[in-house]
Amino acid sequence: xxxxxxxxxxxxxxxxxxxxxxxxxxxxxxxxxxxxxxxxxxxxxxxxxxxxxxxxxxxxxxxxxxxxxxxxxxxxxxxxxxxxxxxxxxxxxxxxxxxxxxxxxxxxxxxxxxxxxxxxxxxxxxxxxxxxxxxxxxxxxxxxxxxxxxxxxxxxxxxxxxxxxxxxxxxxxxxxxxxxxxxxxxxxxxxxxxxxxxxxxxxxxxxxxxxxxxxxxxxxxxxxxxxxxxxxxxxxxxxxxxxxxxxxxxxxxxxxxxxxxxxxxxxxxxxxxxxxxxxxxxxxx
Numbered sequence: 324x325x326x327x328x329x330x331x332x333x334x335x336x337x338x339x340x341x342x343x344x345x346x347x348x349x350x351x352x353x354x355x356x357x358x359x360x361x362x363x364x365x366x367x368x369x370x371x372x373x374x375x376x377x378x379x380x381x382x383x384x385x386x387x388x389x390x391x392x393x394x395x396x397x398x399x400x401x402x403x404x405x406x407x408x409x410x411x412x413x414x415x416x417x418x419x420x421x422x423x424x425x426x427x428x429x430x431x432x433x434x435x436x437x438x439x440x441x442x443x444x445x446x447x448x449x450x451x452x453x454x455x456x457x458x459x460x461x462x463x464x465x466x467x468x469x470x471x472x473x474x475x476x477x478x479x480x481x482x483x484x485x486x487x488x489x490x491x492x493x494x495x496x497x498x499x500x501x502x503x504x505x506x507x508x509x510x511x512x513x514x515x516x517x518x519x520x521x522x523x524x525x526x527x528x529x530x531x532x533x534x535x536x537x538x539x540x541x542x543x544x545x546x547x548x549x550x551x552x553x554x555x556x557x558x559x560x561x562x563x564x565x566x567x568x569x570x571x572x573x574x575x576x577x578x579x580x581x582x583x584x585x586x587x588x589x590x591x592x593x594x595x596x597x598x599x600x601x602x603x604x605x606x607x608x
Contacts (some may be wrong), residue, residue, distance in 0.1 A: 327380030335386030409435030421487030
C-alpha cells in the first residue's frame with residue numbers, strides 16, 4: 324500500500340509520521356513547508372500539490388481544519404480527485420458536517436474513488452503514541468482496504484455505518500467533551516472563590532467518578548498561574564482550541580436544528596468556551 328497524507332498540523336503530522344515509521348511509502352503535502360521537510364527527513368516523500376499526492380497513493384488521509392479546506396484539497400485542477408486513480412480511498416479525518424462528506428463522496432464515486440469520513444479522536448498525544456480512535460462512515464469494503472493505513476496510528480477503528488455517520492458520531496462525542504470542560508471548570512472556580520481547597524474537590528470528584536480523567540487533564544491548564552495563562556504562547560495554544568471548539572459546537576447545533584432537537588446546554592457552552600479556555604479577549608468573555 325502506498326499512503327498519502329495532506330494536512331500536517333498538530334494532529335496530522337504525528338499521524339503521518341506513524342505511517343512512515345510503520346513502513347508505508349508515504350507522500351505528504353502541506354502549505355507550510357516546515358513539517359513537510361521534517362517528514363521527508365524521516366523518510367517520507369514530498370508532493371507539490373494534493374493532486375500529486377493522489378497520483379502516488381492508494382489511500383490518502385486528509386487532516387485540515389474545516390469543511391472549506393477539505394473542499395479545497397479535494398476539488399479543482401490540483402485537487403485530490405484530479406490525480407486519484409479508480410480504486411483509491413480518500414479518508415477525511417477532519418471534523419466536518421455529514422452533508423459535506425456525503426456530497427464529496429458522490430463526487431469521488433463518479434470517478435471510481437471511495438471516500439470515507441474517518442474522523443479521529445484522541446488528540447495530539449494519542450496521535451504521537453499511535454493510540455487514536457477512528458470513527459468511520461462509508462462503504463465497508465473501502466474501510467477494509469484502508470484498515471492497514473488506519474491501524475498504523477490507532478488502537479481502535481469503529482465502523483459507524485453509512486457515509487456521514489463518522490462525522491455525526493464525532494460531533495456527538497465533541498458535545499460530550501465540551502460539556503465536560505464546562506462541568507469541570509465551573510465547580511473548580513466556585514471552590515476557589517469560596518475557599519475550598521481545589522485538591523479536595525478533585526479527590527472527591529475522582530472518588531465518586533464525577534471527575535473523569537479527561538476533565539482532570541483539562542483542569543491542569545486552568546490551574547496554571549495567571550502569568551502563564553496570559554503568556555503569548557499559552558494564548559496562541561488556547562485560541563487554536565477555542566476555534567475548533569466553537570466550530571464543532573456550531574456544526575452540532577446545525578445538526579440539532581435540522582433534526583428538530585434542542586441542545587440548550589451545548590448552545591450555552593458554545594458561548595462560554597472563550598471563558599472556559601481562558602482566552603484573553605473581553606469581547607469573547
